[in-house]
Amino acid sequence: MSSTTAQSGLSRARRGVAPGGSGTGAGKRKSKLSAQTTRTFFWLLLPSVVLLVLIHGYPLIYAAVQATHDGNLLQTGNFVGGENFATVLTSPAFWKAAQFTLWFTIVGVFGSWLVGLGLALLLRTRIPGAGTFKVLLLLPWVVPIVVSSTAWNWLVATPDSLIPSLFRNLGMGTPLFLADPNLASITVMVFKVWVSFPFMMMMISAALASVDTTVYEAASMDGASRWQQFTQITLPLIARSTYISWILMTIFCVNDFPTIYLLTGGGPVNATTSLVVLAYRTVFQDFATGPGVAIAFLMTMTLVVISVILYRQIRKSSVE
Amino acid sequence: MNATPEQRRSFSRRGFLGLTAAAASVPLLAACGGGSASQGGGGGTGGTVKFWDMPWATPAYNDAAKGIAEGFSGANGAKASYQIIQWNNFYQTFSSAIASKTGPAVSTGGGFQAFQFEQQGQIAYADKVIEKLKSNGQFDDFLPGVLDPFKSDKGYVAVPWQLDMRVFWYRKSLFEKANVALPTDWPSLLEAGKALKKVGAFGFTTGAGAGNNYANHSMIMMMVNNGGGVFNKDGELDLLNDRNVEAMEFVLELVSNGIVDPAAVSYTTDNMSAQWKDGKAGYGLFQVNVPQRVGDTSGDLLVADPIKGPHGDKATIVFPNNIMMYTNTPSQEASEEFLVYYLGQLKQLWQKKLMSALPVFKSITEIPEFADDPNNVKIVKDWQPIAKTFAAQGSKLNANLAALDGGQALNQFSQTIITGKADAKTALQTFQSGLESVLKK
Numbered sequence: 001m002s003s004t005t006a007q008s009g010l011s012r013a014r015r016g017v018a019p020g021g022s023g024t025g026a027g028k029r030k031s032k033l034s035a036q037t038t039r040t041f042f043w044l045l046l047p048s049v050v051l052l053v054l055i056h057g058y059p060l061i062y063a064a065v066q067a068t069h070d071g072n073l074l075q076t077g078n079f080v081g082g083e084n085f086a087t088v089l090t091s092p093a094f095w096k097a098a099q100f101t102l103w104f105t106i107v108g109v110f111g112s113w114l115v116g117l118g119l120a121l122l123l124r125t126r127i128p129g130a131g132t133f134k135v136l137l138l139l140p141w142v143v144p145i146v147v148s149s150t151a152w153n154w155l156v157a158t159p160d161s162l163i164p165s166l167f168r169n170l171g172m173g174t175p176l177f178l179a180d181p182n183l184a185s186i187t188v189m190v191f192k193v194w195v196s197f198p199f200m201m202m203m204i205s206a207a208l209a210s211v212d213t214t215v216y217e218a219a220s221m222d223g224a225s226r227w228q229q230f231t232q233i234t235l236p237l238i239a240r241s242t243y244i245s246w247i248l249m250t251i252f253c254v255n256d257f258p259t260i261y262l263l264t265g266g267g268p269v270n271a272t273t274s275l276v277v278l279a280y281r282t283v284f285q286d287f288a289t290g291p292g293v294a295i296a297f298l299m300t301m302t303l304v305v306i307s308v309i310l311y312r313q314i315r316k317s318s319v320e
Numbered sequence: 321m322n323a324t325p326e327q328r329r330s331f332s333r334r335g336f337l338g339l340t341a342a343a344a345s346v347p348l349l350a351a352c353g354g355g356s357a358s359q360g361g362g363g364g365t366g367g368t369v370k371f372w373d374m375p376w377a378t379p380a381y382n383d384a385a386k387g388i389a390e391g392f393s394g395a396n397g398a399k400a401s402y403q404i405i406q407w408n409n410f411y412q413t414f415s416s417a418i419a420s421k422t423g424p425a426v427s428t429g430g431g432f433q434a435f436q437f438e439q440q441g442q443i444a445y446a447d448k449v450i451e452k453l454k455s456n457g458q459f460d461d462f463l464p465g466v467l468d469p470f471k472s473d474k475g476y477v478a479v480p481w482q483l484d485m486r487v488f489w490y491r492k493s494l495f496e497k498a499n500v501a502l503p504t505d506w507p508s509l510l511e512a513g514k515a516l517k518k519v520g521a522f523g524f525t526t527g528a529g530a531g532n533n534y535a536n537h538s539m540i541m542m543m544v545n546n547g548g549g550v551f552n553k554d555g556e557l558d559l560l561n562d563r564n565v566e567a568m569e570f571v572l573e574l575v576s577n578g579i580v581d582p583a584a585v586s587y588t589t590d591n592m593s594a595q596w597k598d599g600k601a602g603y604g605l606f607q608v609n610v611p612q613r614v615g616d617t618s619g620d621l622l623v624a625d626p627i628k629g630p631h632g633d634k635a636t637i638v639f640p641n642n643i644m645m646y647t648n649t650p651s652q653e654a655s656e657e658f659l660v661y662y663l664g665q666l667k668q669l670w671q672k673k674l675m676s677a678l679p680v681f682k683s684i685t686e687i688p689e690f691a692d693d694p695n696n697v698k699i700v701k702d703w704q705p706i707a708k709t710f711a712a713q714g715s716k717l718n719a720n721l722a723a724l725d726g727g728q729a730l731n732q733f734s735q736t737i738i739t740g741k742a743d744a745k746t747a748l749q750t751f752q753s754g755l756e757s758v759l760k761k
Contacts, residue, residue, distance in 0.1 A: 073415035074440045093728075157529070157591050158583055160600075178529065178586030179739070265530030268585040269735045281728045284411055286758045287436070 067293040073283070084290035085298070094295065096270060097278040101254060104189055104274055108253035109246055111193035116200025116245075121234075123201075124208055141198035149262035152191055153178075181271030184264050188272045192259050196252065200245055207241030208234070243314045247307050254303055275299050367650025369400040369658045372414075372424035374407060376482070376641075381674040388665045389658075398654035405429075411436075418442050418646065425649035426658055432710075432722035434470070434478035434644035439719050444645040444652055445475030452660045453479075461681045463700075466640055469709055469717045477717075478642035479659065481666060483678040485638045486537050487703045488624040489610050494521045494602040503603065505628040506570055513579030516602035523579040524571075525595055525604025527587030528735045533726055534592060535584065535734040538605045540710065541637050542567040546629035549712025550724055550755070557759070558713075559752040560745070566630065568737055568744035575740040585739050596621065605636075608699060609676040623695045626706055638707035639725075640717075641677065678704065720759050729754030 067084055071077025088094050119137060123130055140148060156163050156177035168174045177187045211234070219229050235242075257276045260266060266273035266281065273281075275295055283292030371389045375382060382404050389402040403424070405413055410430065417423035418437065430436075437443050450467075453459040459467075466480045488503075495502060500515035513523025528535035543549055548563030558564075574580050581587070581595070595601040597614040603624065607613070611621045626634045643662065649655045669675050671689045678699060679685055685700050710721045724730055733751035736742050742750070 072440075073412060074419050074437070074442070153588065153591070157586055157588070158594070159581075160598075176583045176586070179583040184586065262530060264586060265532075265731075267528065267530075267731070267735050268739055269741060270732060284409060285727050285731075286723060286729075287411070288758065 063293050063296065066289050067297050068290070070290050072287055072289050080290065084294040087291050088294045088298065091291075093270065093273070093278060094275075097273045097275045100185065100272060101274040101276075103185070104192065104256075104260075105250055105253040107189040108192040108196060108256075109249045111189070112196035112200045112249060113204075113242070113245065115193060115197040116202075117204050119197065119201045120204035120208055123205060137201060138198045140195050145195065145258045146262060148195060149191070149259065152187075152263060156187060178264055179268055181268055184268055184272050188260055188263055191263060192253065192256065195259060196249060199252075200249065203241055203245040204238060207238035211237045240314055243310050247310045250306055250310070251303055254299060367398060367654060369394075369398060369426055369649065369651075369654050370403065370424040371400050371658065371662070372403050372405045372427035372429070374405055374410065374428050376428070377674050377676050380672075381669065384669055384672055384674055388662060388668060391665075392658050392661050394654050394657040394661070396651070396654070398651065398657065400426075400658050418648065421648055423646060423648055425655045426643060426645050426662075428481070428641065428643055430722065430725075431484070431639040431641055432717060432719060432725060434642055435472075435717055435719040436722050437644070437646070438472065438474075438477050442646055442648070443477055444647050444649065444655065445477065446470075446479050446645060446656075446659070447475040449479055449645075449656050449659050450476050452656065453663070456660070456664070458660075458663060458681065461683050463678075463680055463682055463685070463704060466680045468715060469640060469711070470642060472716070478644040479663065480640040480642045480680045481663060482641045482675065483638050483680060483704070483707070484641055484676075485608055485678055485699060485703060485707055486541055486605050486636050487608070487699055488603060488627065489596070489606050489621055490603045490624045491521070491596070491599060491601065491620055492622055493620050494519060494599060498602070502624055503627050504625060506630055509603075509627055510570075510573065510577070510579070512603060513574055514577060517578050519602075521600055521602035522581045522584075522595070523603045524574045525584075525592065525601035525606075526580065526738060527584050527589065527592040528731065528738060529586040529588045529591065532587060532589045532592065533731075534589065534605065535738055536726070536730045537637060539568070539571065539730075539734045539737060540712075541605055541635075542571055544635045544637055544708050544712050545627065545633060546570075547631055547633040547635075549708070551711055551714055551720075553713045555711065555714045555716070555718065555720070557752060557755060559748045559755070563629075563631070564748055565744050568748060571737055572740055572744060575738060580738050582739075585735050607676055608678055608696070611695070612673075613676060623698045623703070626702055635706045635708050636703055637712075638704075638709060640680070640709060723758045724755065727755070727758060729758060 065076060068079060068081060069076045070080050070084075123134060123137075127133065155161055158164070159168075159174045159176065164174050164177065175183055178184050215233055215237075216229055219233055224232065254274075255276055256274070257280060260272055260274055260277050261280070264272045266277045276299065279292045279295040279299070281292075282288050282295060286292075369392070373382065373385050373389070386402040389400045392398070392400040394400075405427075411433070414423060414427070414429060414433065414437070418440075423442075434443055450459065462480075463483075466483065467476075470476050470478050470480065490502060494516060495512070498512070498515040498519045498521070500512045501508065503509035503512045509523065516523040524538070526535045526538045540550065543564045546563045546567040548561055548567055550557065550559055552558035552561075571580075581600075587595075592601070592606075593614040596604075596606070596610060597616050611617050611619075614621070626636065628634050643659060645652075645655045645659060666679065666681065667684050667687065670679055670684050671687060673689055678696075679690070684690060685696070690696050709717060710724055711717055729751055732754065733747055736747045736750070737744075741747075
């Protein structure tokens with residue numbers, strides 16, 4: 001096959017034209033084939049689409065109905081339009097929870113990312129027992145949250161717990177990690193970072209594994225320092241993975257119910273009440289279904305906006 | 321896609337038929353699910369009565385309760401099935417099941433659940449059960465006052481089966497070590513608390529952490545103990561009355577004197593139990609059977625005497641847990657028959673020492689397995705007669721009490737008080753506003 005023929009073939013392949021076919025005739029066949037293929041895809045996809053509509057669509061529609069009606073879980077009441085949203089948005093408890101959620105998410109995402117990044121870089125170096133070390137580092141992510149929250153409760157809840165005792169013995173007083181509103185907020189955030197960093201570490205490790213090491217050798221030969229290599233090579237090359245992990249971790253943090261509820265229940269005096277905890281309490285403790293679901297809707301909308309912004313960043317980083 | 325008009329018609333028709341079939345299958349499947357999962361046949365024409373029960377105590381309790389339920393054999397071949405429902409999201413579990421007609425025919429549940437579902441028209445009144453209990457002698461066996469709160473204008477909403485009471489407990493050895501007498505009133509409680517503090521113990525043990533309602537109960541108990549309460553005699557919110565303010569000012573005094581553990585705001589029930597077990601708790605409100613709960617049967621943990629408020633009032637709070645019947649049943653007669661049967665078998669649960677609550681029947685309080693425990697005897701003799709429900713000044717229970725019990729407003733209030741973050745009036749005002757906004761719905 002001559003190079004001209006080969007190029008012609010590649011060109012045709014790119015255009016989706018069958019070999020040997022004339023332009024117009026092939027175009028017709030392509031169109032027919034495409035229609036058949038589309039129909040086949042449609043029928044193959046239909047069961048999944050129906051299931052998705054039933055599983056995701058129906059609850060979403062039902063939730064929208066609940067958010068715009070009064071009533072309770074058992075009986076949807078009268079249509080109240082945006083009243084539930086107005087109730088929620090004018091409630092100081094909502095804004096306090098939103099503020100905590102924001103901080104919880106910022107610390108959760110960037111804290112776990114920084115720890116994960118540091119450990120992923122460390123694990124890239126040749127250290128003895130790296131495999132075992134990696135497995136141990138995964139434990140916080142693997143252990144069920146109910147177990148780890150109970151363990152943390154044992155560690156910090158009472159003045160005689162291990163960590164407060166340690167502080168006392170070091171002459172630093174007896175901090176009440178879950179009883180003081182500020183300390184409880186910090187404790188919950190630290191717990192979230194501890195639970196989440198293995199996920200980040202694995203995401204970053206996977207991204208780092210795909211980076212060609214010769215790039216570093218070249219940079220080194222050009223006189224780039226370690227810091228320059230990190231900021232100019234490593235971070236840009238793992239940028240896509242980073243944005244994806246930020247999107248996922250943002251969703252995990254905003255929607256994180258068990259971490260907070262099991263450790264503090266949202267207290268003391270609502271200091272650690274996030275939006276999802278507030279939504280839960282509103283629906284299941286105050287039996288106010290409409291406002292509770294309205295909170296959930298507002299959270300979803302916020303997450304969609306954040307996800308779209310971060311996806312744009314991913315596309316930008318791909319183009320670059 | 322360049323489909324011909326014929327193809328489009330063909331596609332459209334097929335698509336329409338397919339979608340129609342899919343759409344039609346939805347209610348069909350739902351109907352199948354609903355029908356089969358609903359109160360099924362089984363047995364004879366009496367059907368199978370679905371009984372849902374909560375984990376009221378250890379797993380051994382549920383095993384025993386299951387045995388009792390499944391031992392039911394009613395007229396027309398009626399049988400009963402048993403299912404445990406976890407406390408987590410229990411209201412949602414019941415609501416969704418009832419809405420889809422897959423709920424129970426008879427159940428235990430939250431203390432005010434029957435009143436919540438009565439509002440939705442889902443509860444079958446128990447008047448005929450009460451009539452049967454009158455005829456078999458069990459009606460006269462009820463402890464005084466336990467049945468009355470369940471009588472609404474339309475009939476008995478549920479039937480009580482156990483009393484979850486809050487009483488003061490104390491550790492005898494700590495009082496001896498502190499060389500202080502057991503409190504009999506509020507001033508002596510304050511003195512005892514100060515003395516206990518000197519020996520490293522707390523004189524008002526409580527907790528308001530995740531899933532822990534004991535601080536909530538302690539606050540309401542202190543109000544009721546002073547002749548106050550959340551509602552007035554007419555069932556209207558009345559949080560800012562003088563008695564409540566006085567009671568909360570007293571609790572704040574306990575807090576400021578370090579008689580309440582500063583970390584208590586975050587304590588789970590397990591943290592509280594550990595305090596009782598480890599000798600950090602000198603005195604405080606707890607449930608029945610504390611020694612068994614915390615695993616200390618040394619005889620050092622004892623029920624204290626009721627204390628008198630500054631105006632001479634004596635009271636505590638009780639949750640009359642109940643069994644309710646639902647309108648969705650294979651046979652109302654079978655539900656009633658089952659409920660009468662189950663109430664008649666309750667004795668077994670106390671005989672096997674599986675309960676952390678008081679019985680509602682006098683005859684059970686007299687069985688040796690119950691009466692041999694002096695703590696039980698003291699609770700029945702001294703505390704049960706002064707026990708009031710969350711309705712406090714009122715005598716009837718209602719759905720509003722569910723919004724109070726375990727709701728955000730009460731939890732925030734009790735956390736505010738035991739951290740000493742606000743004065744009594746401000747905290748009560750916030751509590752009142754929070755509760756008003758919930759009760760409006």
